[in-house]
Amino acid sequence: MSIDQQPLMDFPVRRENPLEPPSTYARLRDNEPVSKVRLPDGSTCWIVTRFDDVRTVLTDRRFSADSRKPGFPILMPHRHLMQKVRMMNRLDLPEHTAYRRLFVKPFTSGAIENMRPAIRGHVNELLADLEKQQQPANLVTNFSMPVPARIICDMLGVPYDDQGFLQKFSQVLTNRTTKVDEVKGALDALFDYVDRRLLEEERNPGDGLLGKLVTNNAETKALTHDEMVATVVVLLVDGYETTSNMITLGVLMLFKYPDQMEELRTNRKIIPSAVAEMLRYLSISDIGVARVADEDVELGGGHIKAGDGVMTLIAAANHDDTAYPEAAKFDVTRNPRNHLTFGHGIHQCLGQHLVTIELEVVFETLIDRLPTIRPAVPFDEISFKHDAGLYGVWDLPVAW
Template structure:
């Protein structure tokens, strides 16, 4: 067993220098030091895990805690000592609380439930394309299409009035940007939670036929309504449910336009689109640092001793470009069929909304390139601005024409 001592260590996070490639240091670390100690912006140290097998091991082992309120949880921003404490959402729960909380809502995201939503998703996609085509050219694809589609889907699913989408989109941008000040970040958290607190209260008074309304009724049948828990769940689903899918729509569109041979495959045979979606998810791995954990016991991993209280980042992008698992991992291959990527995480905390995200992406890419076969970028790709300072990677604007 190896126990590393203090030494010169690299800093983390490491920026992508190209939207189509992970940080160069990932490959070096995976080959030379697959479990490496790094220095965080907070001045604390943590471990980076970069091999596919090790990443899956960390994410499946409940001794690596997801509790964001743990004093040793690895953070990329410093939190003020007097920060408000909120009820934990699913993403920050550990056993035994996590299992029952997840089971209570997982029925809303099954394959069967998602299949029932597909006609409405298709309608939303078509209407968004109609609106974009009716507007000026070039259009900002992000504002005209990538954001509205998943935002409307998640709003309707939760029972959030879509008229308020600009409010929560502006706050979510502050929350996922690492350079946001602590003051602005917690103001944004408080504003969104206050909004959702009022929304959940309205559902308690008059349950509606949406996810939050159904959860209220289900909890009443079991005895009592966990108001704070519903607010926390709504917060997580609302922020994550549109931001991640929106960025994947934009980046996936760029990648397919830049790789016309790959786009031709799904244009010729839409039955190949599901595999293309999986490959795009693997290729970009946009939530690379979302799988942070803290060890709650001394654990040996691949010959390295990780002590209780040590922070760990199990890097999905490094895992998804591991050449021991994916041949020629830096190439986009929509026929790869590699469904064992970890873009949605792995283990107990694997993304709750992955079936919904897959359905949205499949419908988007099939419909977009069928209806706008001449879609093209209106700005050279090297002039686009990417979200290098965000927890969820993406592109700020995407001018397109057709």
């Protein structure tokens, strides 16, 4: 029976173990690495599960990132609302180049490395506040969310008082079950907020990233005002949502594997490799990276036709034994620098260096200041974000 004739599996697939990808992914990698699935709205698309095939989709120009094209797979309601918005992560070459050029310099590894002392200051301050809390305390609201929110606000030149607004918006936007009207209201509010901030920067550019972007764009005229607004919206949301989830899930992984926690306590030099392994193993973008085929493509035994939607399953690719021997094993000494959690190719996450350094500082400091940190509830009472686009934990009570 050909792939096209087989019964369609419903997608997305729920995780059986909250800290591991769905077991279905392993079966698909072995037997049907490129397979067609049915989405919640009744449409179909292809899912790609092998490491090499995923890299192919993310670099082959026959696959488009433009969500405005017919056939582009839509899983979350806000994607329908944003299809007409030109955002950097949804543009193909050559349009993508002008956008990316504006943002590359502030996000280079060297520029972000210079932020490490300031990041450490924010982390220490928030841990000091956490230590004053009555135990048990919620790690998510007291630490995991405020850390990246402070840092991205600091970097962009946005007042810290706006953090609560950003967190509320993110919770609405990343929940697949949120009603479209709720998402539209949250999106409108965020776009209005960023619009006002950028207009202020255009009148009086500051020293933050927003001011620099406005100044650079005034010289190059690469983006319209509305395009700049849309791009900053992506930076604001992605700038802290990914990191926040990774902090909490990374802590949970160390709770689950105390031998790995002890490895970090005794050898701080491996913290960068541990962070890379957390990013690989947890692969929090459960939905995957979406594309649509511009041409007919033969890939992994599947005949993908022009106009077909394609979803690359990063969590499946990051657990491919051909890329990582014993991929199902969590090993903080592995150092998987080529993992796909930040994507691959021209759309590789602009903020990958920022996220990585934030996580390195977080785990180094957390282990120093709270060496006895532990979960305050049984594992089966922890509420995971099974219905969110970016996987994570809603609440995590901890003690120390």
